[in-house]
Amino acid sequence: MSSVPYSIDPRARELIPKSKVLVVGAGGIGCEVLKNLALSGFEDIEIIDLDTIDVSNLNRQFLFRKEHVGKPKAVVARESILAHNPNIKIKAYHDSVLSSDYGVNFFKKFSLVLNALDNRTARNHVNRMCLAADIPLIESGTSGYSGQVELIKKGVTQCYECLPKPPQRTFPGCTIRNTPSEPVHCIVWGKHLFNQLFGEDDPDQDVSPDAEDPEAKLDGKNSVTDSGNIKRVSTKQWAQDVDYDAEKLFNKFFNEDIKYLLSMENLWKNRTPPKPLSWKDAQDLVTDENTNNDSSVRAVDMEVWSIAKCSKVFSESINLLQHDLKGKSYLVWDKDDKPAMDFVTACANVRAYIFSIAQKSRFQIKSIAGNIIPAIATANAIIAGLVVLYAFRLLVEDYEKCNSIYLRPKSVHSKFVLAADKQLSKANPNCYVCSPQPFVNVFVNVNKLTVKEFETELLKKHLNMVAPDVVLDGKGVMVISSEEGETEANNDKILSELGIVDGSILKCDDFLQNYELTVLVNQYEAVEKDDPLYKVVANPEELKAKESKKATENGASEQKEPESDEDDIVCMESNTSEDPQEGSSSKRRKLNEDSDDDIVEVPL
Numbered sequence: 098m099s100s101v102p103y104s105i106d107p108r109a110r111e112l113i114p115k116s117k118v119l120v121v122g123a124g125g126i127g128c129e130v131l132k133n134l135a136l137s138g139f140e141d142i143e144i145i146d147l148d149t150i151d152v153s154n155l156n157r158q159f160l161f162r163k164e165h166v167g168k169p170k171a172v173v174a175r176e177s178i179l180a181h182n183p184n185i186k187i188k189a190y191h192d193s194v195l196s197s198d199y200g201v202n203f204f205k206k207f208s209l210v211l212n213a214l215d216n217r218t219a220r221n222h223v224n225r226m227c228l229a230a231d232i233p234l235i236e237s238g239t240s241g242y243s244g245q246v247e248l249i250k251k252g253v254t255q256c257y258e259c260l261p262k263p264p265q266r267t268f269p270g271c272t273i274r275n276t277p278s279e280p281v282h283c284i285v286w287g288k289h290l291f292n293q294l295f296g297e298d299d300p301d302q303d304v305s306p307d308a309e310d311p312e313a314k315l316d317g318k319n320s321v322t323d324s325g326n327i328k329r330v331s332t333k334q335w336a337q338d339v340d341y342d343a344e345k346l347f348n349k350f351f352n353e354d355i356k357y358l359l360s361m362e363n364l365w366k367n368r369t370p371p372k373p374l375s376w377k378d379a380q381d382l383v384t385d386e387n388t389n390n391d392s393s394v395r396a397v398d399m400e401v402w403s404i405a406k407c408s409k410v411f412s413e414s415i416n417l418l419q420h421d422l423k424g425k426s427y428l429v430w431d432k433d434d435k436p437a438m439d440f441v442t443a444c445a446n447v448r449a450y451i452f453s454i455a456q457k458s459r460f461q462i463k464s465i466a467g468n469i470i471p472a473i474a475t476a477n478a479i480i481a482g483l484v485v486l487y488a489f490r491l492l493v494e495d496y497e498k499c500n501s502i503y504l505r506p507k508s509v510h511s512k513f514v515l516a517a518d519k520q521l522s523k524a525n526p527n528c529y530v531c532s533p534q535p536f537v538n539v540f541v542n543v544n545k546l547t548v549k550e551f552e553t554e555l556l557k558k559h560l561n562m563v564a565p566d567v568v569l570d571g572k573g574v575m576v577i578s579s580e581e582g583e584t585e586a587n588n589d590k591i592l593s594e595l596g597i598v599d600g601s602i603l604k605c606d607d608f609l610q611n612y613e614l615t616v617l618v619n620q621y622e623a624v625e626k627d628d629p630l631y632k633v634v635a636n637p638e639e640l641k642a643k644e645s646k647k648a649t650e651n652g653a654s655e656q657k658e659p660e661s662d663e664d665d666i667v668c669m670e671s672n673t674s675e676d677p678q679e680g681s682s683s684k685r686r687k688l689n690e691d692s693d694d695d696i697v698e699v700p701l
């Protein structure tokens with residue numbers, strides 16, 4: 098780093114007003130980035146965001162005001178910027194960046210793309226689009242007091258998908274409220290419910306179905322007749338009015354609300370729909386194998402409770418918490434408070450059951466629940482400042498000054514708050530996205546997996562394709578087509594029925610992403626009940642090494658539902674809030690790791 102790291106190159110000053118910049122996401126970081134761009138002289142900006150403004154955004158997304166709630170973020174962000182500087186050319190798209198309207202040619206228009214997103218699917222997609230269009234991308238994210246800015250440039254740096262990532266820990270609100278798919282989503286929901294019933298009112302922590310979920314309104318049609326969210330004036334007030342009757346509460350949250358979610362039909366087109374559960378039916382759900390008679394605290398903590406037990410604990414903990422609340426205005430959730438932790442364990446597991454998600458022991462839930470990270474406005478502001486400083490450097494192709502930079506909480510392990518890598522991160526030669534000839538090994542049971550499962554689970558969910566075409570190499574068989582009506586007849590066929598066997602090569606092409614991937618099929622059969630449906634690796638040697646290592650560590654294979662989520666969670670300083678919060682983490686490395694060998698302090 099130079100001694101005056103943030104001086105602006107005079108050539109960049111000239112280019113700033115002439116350069117066209119795309120900002121993807123107008124949330125916490127996006128609002129800050131837009132303001133910084135406008136104030137530093139950028140005059141040609143486009144902004145895309147799929148969401149509308151929620152009341153919970155107002156504390157940190159300062160381009161939005163109370164009167165904007167319900168309006169599209171991109172549109173209001175544009176209006177707010179124009180109100181300050183009407184001379185800026187700024188175009189807003191209220192849409193998902195994943196839509197086919199934003200293809201490679203759309204991206205080619207820009208000098209720079211700045212990501213301000215909160216989820217991996219969209220980040221992966223923009224990564225691929227910028228690689229295909231050969232446009233520099235600045236990727237950024239925050240998670241609590243930590244954050245990161247990183248340059249992605251074809252042929253110069255690693256791409257967003259070069260390294261495997263730990264499980265995601267920050268979640269969009271609609272995942273929590275409408276479409277949980279992992280245990281942690283149910284745990285966050287359980288903590289939110291605790292706060293709604295007993296804690297301090299926080300609009301960020303609504304637990305009711307979110308009818309404003311953009312996915313529920315695909316094609317502009319909303320299957321839900323009621324246009325707004327299900328609004329309870331106050332969940333706490335309602336709970337008090339029914340005297341915290343456990344049966345009524347259970348039926349409300351696990352039966353009626355789930356029935357309402359089912360009415361949002363678009364959500365369930367490609368997902369397993371949830372099963373509403375009444376209090377009465379829950380009493381019958383006793384696990385057969387529950388022969389464990391050991392009632393010691395340790396045994397109870399390690400066991401995965403049956404749903405009948407969850408409902409019993411739900412009721413008992415509510416009674417205790419209601420008692421604790423007497424004389425206080427609210428309770429503060431604490432993982433070490435028995436009824437509070439019992440309540441979250443019971444709720445998380447009942448919700449997991451309803452959504453066909455693996456249930457967890459109290460011990461596992463405790464470690465996950467204690468590590469959920471809040472969104473911090475100042476971290477967003479610092480990261481957005483760095484994003485725009487890096488934008489200045491990129492305009493003059495000063496890539497060497499765009500090393501990944503990290504914001505991290507000060508701790509006993511590190512003296513400084515901002516640190517940068519000493520050099521640009523090199524691309525992974527085995528990356529199945531940015532290597533010259535992307536290639537990957539997939540391990541699937543060709544005698545069991547259907548074409549549809551292969552497409553949804555593997556190509557879309559795992560390999561992040563949006564609209565793949567798949568041809569069986571050498572045979573010319575069109576397995577999957579992105580054109581409607583061409584290969585639907587294959588959907589329910591087993592892979593082997595189409596001639597896909599061990600050693601087959603599939604050529605997968607996502608026209609939208611301008612991305613071609615060669616897939617080598619390896620026959621694999623799950624042995625244990627919990628073994629994954631499939632595995633994906635660039636280099637099978639890596640898989641072997643990792644698997645045997647993991648197996649000795651915790652008896653689990655690599656891709657299994659992570660048993661040790663807490664290992665991957667970035668631990669915050671002990672005095673930070675533990676309230677769950679959706680954020681925008683894109684972390685690629687642990688930010689509080691001890692070794693500072695490969696990073697340097699950044700003078701402020």
Ligand SMILES: Nc1ncnc2c1ncn2[C@@H]1O[C@H](COP(=O)(O)OP(=O)(O)OP(=O)(O)O)[C@@H](O)[C@H]1O
Pocket residue numbers: 121122123124125126127145146147148153154170192193194195213214215216219268269270472678679680681
């Ligand atoms: N596929 C996508 N296309 C366009 N915008 C997206 C896409 N996915 C996410 N976004 C937007 O990225 C932004 C990320 O911002 P942020 O992390 O602050 O999330 P938020 O939803 O505004 O806040 P929070 O989740 O904390 O309530 C959001 O405004 C979200 O709508």
Ligand SMILES: [Zn+2]
Pocket residue numbers: 255256257258259260524525528529530531532
């Ligand atoms: Zn890569």
